[in-house]
Amino acid sequence: MACLTSREGEVCLARPTDGSSLLVARLLEAAAQGDEGLVRALIQQGADPLYQDAEGHNALMQAAAHGHEGIVGLLLEAGVPWNAIDKEGNCAGDLAVAAAHESTAEMLLEAGMRAELVLGALERKLGGQPPAPQHQYLQQRLQYDAEERLMDAEDRAVMMAWEGPLMEAHAHAICSSGGDVLNVGFGMGLIDEAIQRRRPRSHTIVEAHPDVHARMLQQGWDRKPGVRILFGRWQDVLPEAGLAFDGIFWDTFSEYYEDMQEFHALLPRLLKADGTYSYFNGLAADNAFFHMVYCNIASAELQQLGLETEYVPLPIDCSNPKVWEGVRNRYWQLDTYMLPVCTLTVTAGDSGPPAAE
Ligand SMILES: C[S@@+](CC[C@H](N)C(=O)[O-])C[C@H]1O[C@@H](n2cnc3c(N)ncnc32)[C@H](O)[C@@H]1O
Structure with missing residues (x-):
């Protein structure tokens, strides 16, 4: 599927046809x-x-x-x-x-x-390939602007402050056990701040962009309690890390549904039994019905991997045009956010890989 996972604001559309009779x-x-x-x-x-x-x-x-x-x-x-x-x-x-x-x-x-x-x-x-390789994004200069947004060099919003309440809810879902937590994609650090407030046993953050990584170091994230930073693409740094977590959140940028599927395939190894997984759910989020179809596809695919998904509806209003001023990719159009809470259901005796700490 050529749909972007979330923030780039593209949908799969059919073509109109001509007909005169x-x-x-x-x-x-x-x-x-x-x-x-x-x-x-x-x-x-x-x-x-x-x-x-x-x-x-x-x-x-x-x-x-x-x-x-x-x-x-x-x-x-x-x-x-x-x-x-x-x-x-x-x-x-x-x-x-x-x-x-x-x-x-x-x-x-x-x-x-x-x-x-x-x-x-x-x-x-x-063997279809995503049209825009991610390294183009990773080589761009990013900017944290005065409107509380993280923007790339092509005026695409990577992350925006209006998502704060959503990140709080995601943190609540993945920190429920208080154990070892993983966040993939730092962005503005909104979810990481929410995770820190919940004081988990350990807090691992994966981030691939050098500008974001520099910001993390500047803000002292490497010295916060329980925090471990893995700098690099999750594809490169996670599979070999040999870690397992009680809670995982995934929210990257400039990646495709296929990348998300690849990440999901790692979950049975990355999650401890009964662990909780969640992701930024921006799948086809400019049309309510397309979004519903993709929510169903994602939960069906996660089920095949042993994860049960529940979507928690949260009202969200970011319709104020000021929010999107100067933003090329209006990646959210809906009034309800379907927050995915996915639980790994593993049979007794399957203990998985070693814990994060
Ligand atoms: C939408 S932001 C995350 C926002 C974050 N949830 C927050 O609360 O602020 C996406 C982040 O993922 C990072 N990223 C993109 N692709 C990545 C990859 N393959 N591996 C690790 N990080 C990636 C981006 O550089 C960016 O910082």
Whole structure:
């Protein structure tokens, strides 16, 4: 999947198609009215099921908005993408949710998961590479600006102060046992400050960017109680460290869903039994339904690794345009943050690798 994990603000969109005939107008109307026979006949007569009108609506959106599940199934089978969006940025799933057609929304959620998982598997098979290698980010100069943001050289926000309450909640989740805690990605140190307030037995921080690392040293993080800093990419410094933790948080920048999957694959080794894992959940966070699909995909994949995920909804409001002034990547658009709390469920007797201290 080519989706970025979080902060770069990109979504996977379907393309609109052109279509001029009367047939397509009738197709949209028949889909809205629930006339499955007519929808089928119109497609057989050549109406393009992918057609989107001037508002960006397609037949799948019309059927979903009215809860016509038979037609939704038919159009998905005909190849209409689950994630086409209209001019207002809504996909068929958003419209089904808004109209409280729960089982229609569930159908589209499953279609979305299936499509994204197949796409991901295909990309892995074809050896797809992320388009922007991370070393470009790691070589850029970063700046901690007066608006309480960490910005890169291309005006992308790496971290922003409005996330403070979220970081507090993540710290609460991963420090629940008071044991050995790992944070991957220091940024502005918001979660690390919240972790320090909870006085865990040990507090390991992994950070790859030299400017951020310099800031950590300048602020004396290497001298704080229980703190160990591992400077380098987590890919390079963690697998060989031979450490295990009671709580882990992952929040990096300029990495892709594939990187996150790679990190998740380490969790059975990095987490102690009953340990808690959490991550910054910015997956496809500019559309509520896409976000829901990715939350489901992530929890299904974590389950295969032995982790049970619960999403705790937290209200969040960062809609004030001032917050995003001068920021190129508006990476958050939603009003609810789904905080993942993932617990490793290990069978008795499986003690894992040695503890962090
Ligand atoms: C979004 S910020 C983390 C913000 C942090 N949660 C906070 O509370 O301030 C992401 C951080 O991850 C670091 N990072 C990016 N890729 C990394 C990698 N592969 N390994 C370690 N750190 C990485 C970035 O340099 C940046 O400091």
